[in-house]
Amino acid sequence: MRAQLLSPCSEVVAGQTLNLALALEVDAGWHVYWRNPGEAGGPPALKQLGGERPVELPLRFPAPHTLVEGEAVSYGYPDSVTLGAQVLVPDNLVAGDRFRLDLRATWLVCNEVCLAENQALSLDLPVTHKAPALSPAADRVQHAIDALPAPLAGLQVSKIPGDPNELRLELRFPAGSGDPGPGTAYFYCATKNLVRPSAPQAWVRPENPDQPFTMSLPLYRGASLPKVLKGVLTLESSVEEPVRPRLAYTIAAPLPADR
C-alpha cells in the first residue's frame, strides 16, 4: 500500500491553518485501522519531522466499520481511506518564502499478514501574501473533510444506571433531524478496552416519538468508565430503496460517576 499527502492549496499564506488529507491506499483485501483498533491491529499515525523531536499530528478519521479477523473483532476500513490532518503555516513567513513540511506516516496494514509500514511525505509550497491558489487535489481534500463525522447539534446522550457489565444509554434526537428511520445503530467507542467489539449492541426505537432511543453497550469485565464517553455513532436505515447513506455523528457524553 502507499500513503499520499494531499494539500488543497498550491500556495499558502503565513499563519494559515492548512487542512490536509492523508490518503491510505490499500490493495484489495487489505485493511487499516481506526483510532481505536478494537480487538486487533493498531491505528495509523502522522508525525511532523524537522524539529528537535517528531511531533505527532492528530488525525481525523471517517466512521469506521467492524472487521472480523479470526477470533478478534476490530475497527477499521475494508478499503482505502482518507484521513484529515491540520498544520499551521508559521506566521513569520513572508511572500517569496517556501513552506516546507516533512512528515512520516506510519500504519499497520493487515489481511492474512500484518505489516507495519511507514512512508516519508513532504510538502514544499510557495508563500504568497494574497489568497492562495487551489491545488488540483482541492476537491478531493474537501470531499474527505466533508465525509468526517461531526457532532449532531441537539443530540442528547445520557447514561441509564444499571448492570455494571453494560453501558445503557438514552438518546434523544433533535426534532426533525438526525434519525434516519428504522434501522440499526452501532457505537464505535474511541476509548480502547471499554466497549466489547465482539458483543452485539442493542438499539431500541421508542414506540412513542416523545420517548428516547435506548442503546446497550456491552463492556469488558472490570472496565472502568471514563468521565466522558467518546466515539462515533453510526445509523443505517433498514429501508433499501432508495439507498440511504450511513449517518455518523461524533459523541462526547459526560458519564455520571455512579457506577
Added chain:
Amino acid sequence: MMFLDRYAHPLSESMKLLSTTAVGLAAGALLTACSSSNSSLATTQDLERAAREISMAIGETPRPMVDTGSTVPAGMESAAEATAQTAESAVQALEAAALELEQFSDELEQELSDDADTAVDATTEQAEATLEDVTPGAANALAIRTEGPAIVGEIAPEFTLRDQAGTAHSLSDFRGTPVVLEWFNHGCPFVRKHYGTDNMQGLQARYTEAGAVWLSICSSAEGKQGFTAQDDLTALVEQHGMASTAVMADADGAVGRLYGARNTPQMFVVDAAGLLVYGGAIDDNSSSSPSTVEGANNDVAEVLDALLAGEQVEPRETQPYGCAVKY
C-alpha cells in the same frame, strides 16, 4: 479571502473530543473452581445442580497429576505438597457438600412426591459415587478439565501439543509448577516488537531458570503469517533465540480456540495447581513500536514473580493487543 474561510477552520471540536483515553482494567471477578453448594437449597433442581457442581469440581476422570519420578523439576516437590494441601481442603469441602446433600435428601423424602424422591435418591447416589472416586487420592485437587472456554479463575483447559523435538506434552504434565502460555507469530509487528528488543527471550530465560515452564504456541494456519511446520520449529527457535521450555505449532488452531487466543502476543499464566490465574496482554503499552517496550508495565512478570515467591495470586484479566491470530 473567501478561499481562506473555506479551508482555515479552527481545530474542530470533534477532533479534540475523539482523543483516545487509555483505560486501565481492574481485575475481573474471582471464580473458584471448587465452589461449595448453597445452604439454602430447597428443591430437587437445586440438588441436581449441586451434584453437577461436585461432578465438575472433581472431574469425570480423576488421575494422578504429578509424576513424582526422576523427571520432577527443581521446586516441583514443594509445589506438589502445596497442591496436596489444596486437595485435602477440596475433599473436605466435597464431604461437607455431600453431608448437606444427604440432609436435604432426608428432608425432601418426607415432603416431595414419589417422582421427586427418585430424583433425589439418584442425585445422592451420584454424589456419593463421585466422592468415592476422589477420596482415595488426595492429589486430585483440581481435575483435568478437557473443555473450553478457558476462563481466568477456573481450571486451565487441558491440551496436548508436540514440542520442537517432536515430544508431546500435556498441560497437566506440568502440574506443580507455574506454566506460561505465549501465543506468537514471528511475522506480526507486535511480536517483533518484543523479540526484536529481546524482551520476550529475556522473560523466557528469566522465568524458566526460576522454575516456571514456558510454552510458546503458534496457531497460524498453513499459508498464513507465522505458520511454521513441525520440522522447522527447531530452526525457528535458533533463529529467534527463544528460551522457552517448548515451542509448539497448533496449525489447526484447536488449542488457540480452546483458550480464545485472539492476538499475538497473548499470554496466559497457569499456577502450580492448574488454575488459570492470568489471561491477557504481555504489557500495558499497545503500540507496535519497539521503543515502547521500555517503561511498559509487564503484567505477566508481575504474576510470575508473585507465584514463584509463593504468594497468593488473585486471578487477573487484561485485554491483549496485537495482530489477530491467523487461524
